[in-house]
Amino acid sequence: MKMTKLLTAGLIAAMMVPAVAQAQTREIERDRREVREERRDYRDAQRHGDRRDVREARRDYDDARRDLRESRNEWRRDKRYQHYRAPFRYQSFRVGSMLRPAYYAPAYRLNYDSRWGLPRANRNLAYVRHYNDLLLVNVRSGKVMRVYPNHFRWR
Known part of the structure; x- marks a missing residue:
């Protein structure tokens, strides 16, 4: 009985690794899309908005870039390829x-x-x-x- 539970837990853990990697990839793609949208909004604010609109759009753009950078850093901390020999x-x-x-x-x-x-x-x-x-x-x-x-x- 214990061996069956142990094997089941091992199989579940082995199946979760690709799901985590795939979730990280989706998060990076979502963050990239968000950076593109915020950059477009920032450029529109520079062309057609007042100072407050520009400042707010710039803040949103910076936040989106920071989120993308953090997502990439999380992906890079992935341990699967770290200790290669x-x-x-x-x-x-x-x-x-x-x-x-x-x-x-x-x-x-x-x-x-x-x-x-x-x-x-x-x-x-x-x-x-x-x-x-x-x-x-x-x-x-x-x-x-x-x-x-x-x-x-x-x-």
Whole structure:
């Protein structure tokens, strides 16, 4: 009975991690939209409003920017990619380099995350983390298609 409860709790916790990440993404998108709207209102107030309207619109715009900055900082504090270590030493790769299969094994492939600001990987391509670098690798041949150096440096 206790084992069943423990397994159930573990499954629920494992299912909650993607939901939390998705909620953070939605919050960032909402904050971006709000910043755009407040910027538009601020520009309209500068063009057509009096000093009080401009001051109020500027305050709202600053608040929206602060909210976006805080949302991004919360997302960056996400611990999933923080303590990355590989069983091999760091080596800088260039476009066209050929990787050994150990470098792009499924354990090092990352699921696409729209918060990275990168395009989705096409067929037979995968994003691979190599220390702080992000590599776009052809998983059939091991050829590096694109390198994003220090992509995870801020973590």
